[in-house]
Amino acid sequence: MSTTSVLAPVAGRAVPLADVPDPVFSAGMVGYGAAVDPPHEVIEAVAPVAGKVLKLMPHAYVIMTADNVGVLVHLGLDTVALDGEGFTTHVSQGDEVTAGQTVTTYDVPAIVAKGLNPIVPVVVMDEREPGNITPDEAVLEGAVLSSGDGLFTAGG
Template identity: 70%
Template sequence: MSTTTVLAPVAGRAVALGDVPDPVFSAGMVGHGAAIDPGPCVVDAIAPVSGRLLKLMPHAYVLLTEEKVGVLVHLGLDTVALDGEGFTVHLNQGDDVAAGQVIITYDAASVAAKGLNPIVPVVIMDEREAANIAVSDAVRTGSEIASGAVLFTANK
């Protein structure tokens, strides 16, 4: 069994994935994990794990670890409709990145101003068992979490 430690890609209030107001995420359809509500601010979204930047879009990215664990970071809900507005991408798809490296600068304030939810779901791709995810105390209590702090661990 391998354990993957997943860091918070942004600072904010930690949120249980089941509380994300989007059924694709809250029901674990994409995978299980946790989320962060950054509030209306501009934040640097970092790599929650080290790995290869498998997929990179302005509003989301997927990192693949050496152990072949895929981690999705989705910046806001329904933000694909913004066509990149409010996002500044700093890397390229296919790049190798270290945990903590800045990937995208995210203007959560402009996303919120457009009436969209700026929450940031972070999930282990295709993880079907919620029990394989051990969330941090911040997620359990809905408290503030710092960027780069442990958000959850995944056991496969």
């Protein structure tokens, strides 16, 4: 099985997925991965992998790699309720993107002002085996990442 390096879609503090204060993510219901707690400023969220934009919503997106690994980036918790407020998308569903390409502008202060948690879970869709995800050292240390830094490796 091939491995896929998944990059941090935003800058911020790396957080183990189990520490995300939402059971849908922390329990791996959607899949396994890691998260990034972003700075409270307007930031660009980028593609964590190269591939096709399989699903694009203002608050979340899924990129499908050539190896059929679907990576979900969810901008904040419970942000679907905002109907796109605080998010500006820069690509279209079906577009091919490169890792590090800007997908969405994320207005973190607007999310925080609504009383929502801006943390960004990044998971491999439908990954049911947590052992198939290897967090980068930064996640284990709670280190601060730059956008595009390594977050975790899927597969193996």
